[in-house]
Amino acid sequence: MIEIDGSAGGGQLLRTALSLSLCTGTGFTMTKIRAKRSKPGLMRQHLTAVNAAAKIGNAFVEGAELGATTLRFEPGVVTPGDYRFATGSAGSAMLVLQTVLPPLWQCDRPSTLRLEGGTHNPMAPSADFLVETFLPAVAKIGIEASLRIERPGFFPAGGGIAHAVVQPAQALRHAEFLDRGERRGMSATAMLSGLPNNIGERELDVLMRRLHLPREARRVHEVTPSSGPGNVLLLRVEHDSHAELFTGHGERGVTAERVAERLCEEAGHYLRSTACVGEHLSDQLLLPMALAGGGAFTTHLISDHLSSNARLIEKFLPVEIDWTELAPQLWQVRIAS
Incomplete structure (x- = not known):
């Protein structure tokens, strides 16, 4: 049974612990779950993840309720099947x-x-x-x-x-994402549900101006309304060896131009570096690479998510995860058993 201090990170620590518990057959107790968040404890999506993990893994769970800050999880046998969550x-x-x-x-x-x-x-x-x-x-x-x-x-x-x-x-096999290669192009899509098309056009105008995005590489996509109006701005950056997708979200009270500016700022950090992997993918690659027993990638930033996730993975698996700064905005992360 592994003891985990959940205050070191957010919901990602819980999700990683659930995955690794089922993969290794090792139980855990997590305390102070999301303690540093404005609303500590399990929120609905975290609770759904706990219940989903318990269902596929026939696990024994204590503390699976909204707002809980302590959870005990003892895995059983993982069963493949048809699931709805x-x-x-x-x-x-x-x-x-x-x-x-x-x-x-x-x-x-x-x-x-x-x-x-x-x-x-x-x-x-x-x-x-x-x-x-x-x-x-x-x-x-x-x-x-x-x-x-x-x-x-x-x-x-x-x-x-x-x-x-x-x-x-x-x-599973070791993989390396060290060099993204030459850029092949960029494209952008403004997704809209129940909102005027000109919101998407304004967002795309900002990308065209800031990132020199060609007019033929942009589109507005109207989708079937779900439970309410929504707007998402997607920017795909493709290189020879890797493609990154950056996502901006429309919000009430935030202009279309500001949504696009935020997306440009996030993508700009990646584009100004020579790293292969973006910030969000970097911490998500750690778990599959660790289960494979090794791997490596370059990224432009060592985020708190990456560092806390790495230390948690090392509690469950016999791997070491280290990173080295190769140049400004260029880090190499390596997983070794």
């Missing part, structure tokens, strides 16, 4: 998927999942990010999974539906 709100269904993905790919049969809730949430990977960036990256490690968005669910209303298929991973 709903956050019951705009909470991120994609974070639930990332929690159950590692134990399910270790099974001997495929699994299918119906995920309901938020598909495009601030502070969480969007469904498009998983499709465009995360899943192609982990495929190089030997993980085969697919994700289809039936209906997007935007913050704050949610109401999205997505379907995932997870195949057994026969053998």
Whole structure:
């Protein structure tokens, strides 16, 4: 039984602990869950992840309730199958998927999942990010999974539906993401649900001006309204060896121009570096690489998420995760057993 101080990070620590507990058969107790957040304890999306992990892993759980700051999790045998998980709100269904993905790919049969809730949430990977960036990256490690968005669910209303298929991973392999190669191009999509098209046009105008995005590489995409209006701005940056997707979220009281400016600022840090992997993918690669026993990547920033996730992974698995600064805005992260 591993003891974990949850105040060292947010919900990501809990999700990583749940995944690794099921993968290794090691139980854990986490205290001070999200203690430094404005609303400490388990929120609905965290609770859904706990219940999803318990269901696929036949686990014994104590403390699985909204607002709980202590959780005890004792895993059983992970069972592949057909599952449906709903956050019951705009909470991120994609974070639930990332929690159950590692134990399910270790099974001997495929699994299918119906995920309901938020598909495009601030502070969480969007469904498009998983499709465009995360899943192609982990495929190089030997993980085969697919994700289809039936209906997007935007913050704050949610109401999205997505379907995932997870195949057994026969053998994971070491992978390296060190050089992204020459840039192939950039493209952008403004997704709108129940809002005027000119909001998307204004966002894309900012990207065209700030990033010199060609007019033919931009589009406005109207989607079937989910539970409420929503707006997401997607920027795809493609290089020879890797593609990153950056996501901006429309908010009440925030202008379309400001949404696009924020996205340009985030993408600009990556574009000004020579790193292969962006900030958000960097901490998400640690777990599959650690389960594979090794790997390496370059990134432009060592985030708090990355460092806290690395230290937690080392509690469950016999690996060491280290990073070295090679140049300004260029770090190499290496996982070794």
